[in-house]
Amino acid sequence: MFKDYNCIYNLLCKKKYTRTCSAQAVSENSILFLSKKQYIEPISSTSKRVAVITQQSLYSDLDLAAFGENVFFIPVDFDDAFYIFAKIHNLINKDINPKKNIFGTNVSVHKTSALDVDGQRVAKSFKGESERLKHMGNVVLGDNVVVDAFTSIHRASFDSTIIGAKSTICSHVNIGHNCILGEDVFVGPGAKIAGSVTIGDRCNIWQGSLVRNGIKICSDVTIGMGSVVTKDILEPGVYFGSPCKKKE
Numbered sequence: 001m002f003k004d005y006n007c008i009y010n011l012l013c014k015k016k017y018t019r020t021c022s023a024q025a026v027s028e029n030s031i032l033f034l035s036k037k038q039y040i041e042p043i044s045s046t047s048k049r050v051a052v053i054t055q056q057s058l059y060s061d062l063d064l065a066a067f068g069e070n071v072f073f074i075p076v077d078f079d080d081a082f083y084i085f086a087k088i089h090n091l092i093n094k095d096i097n098p099k100k101n102i103f104g105t106n107v108s109v110h111k112t113s114a115l116d117v118d119g120q121r122v123a124k125s126f127k128g129e130s131e132r133l134k135h136m137g138n139v140v141l142g143d144n145v146v147v148d149a150f151t152s153i154h155r156a157s158f159d160s161t162i163i164g165a166k167s168t169i170c171s172h173v174n175i176g177h178n179c180i181l182g183e184d185v186f187v188g189p190g191a192k193i194a195g196s197v198t199i200g201d202r203c204n205i206w207q208g209s210l211v212r213n214g215i216k217i218c219s220d221v222t223i224g225m226g227s228v229v230t231k232d233i234l235e236p237g238v239y240f241g242s243p244c245k246k247k248e
Helices: 005-014 037-044 081-092
Strands: 030-034 050-055 071-076 114-117 122-124 130-132 138-141 152-154 160-163 221-223 237-240
Touching: 005 081, 030 037, 030 081, 050 081, 081 122, 081 130, 114 138, 152 160
Parallel strands: 030 050, 050 071, 114 152, 138 160, 221 237
Antiparallel strands: 122 130
């Protein structure tokens, strides 16, 4: 059982784990954080050598026989696992630059917009201490994407925040870390899309709308002006209101 991040950091260095990664994109000799059961599959199916920091409560429910011999678990016996991971991640990456942004052809980004902003992913210890995770990912813009003035698109924690081809992001929009927007998406002025949102193709998010973190929106959806999206949208159609509901 582990409690102190310095002890864990020294152990991992000794065992030659040299980087951090996400559970969705496991890489060799990496450290990752397992927060939910939905991320077990990519870890259990990997042949790569990884160290997994997780809470004791989740670790106790795991079928360890489902994991390969290259998966090394580090259970933490109090509700502090992400804080410990964040401390170790920041130590490992303190002198490493995030991935470079990738732009397709014919991309237009207004000079007042920011595409290299860290997301607000803050870990809290059980003592109330805070650690802001350094974001090591990037922003990827597909072909013919337009980003208008005073917009912020936050780079991903580890992988990529993606805006699909032919999409238009209007002025004063905020798109959080780890978001993935499909092709031909329109985001109206002042819309706020929180982190880890997935939006399909040909969607319209009209001005002033708010989309909660982790939401999934399928293709061919229109969100009306000023709406607040608090639940996944899995059927095409027109939605509006607070909370957002499908127009009958």
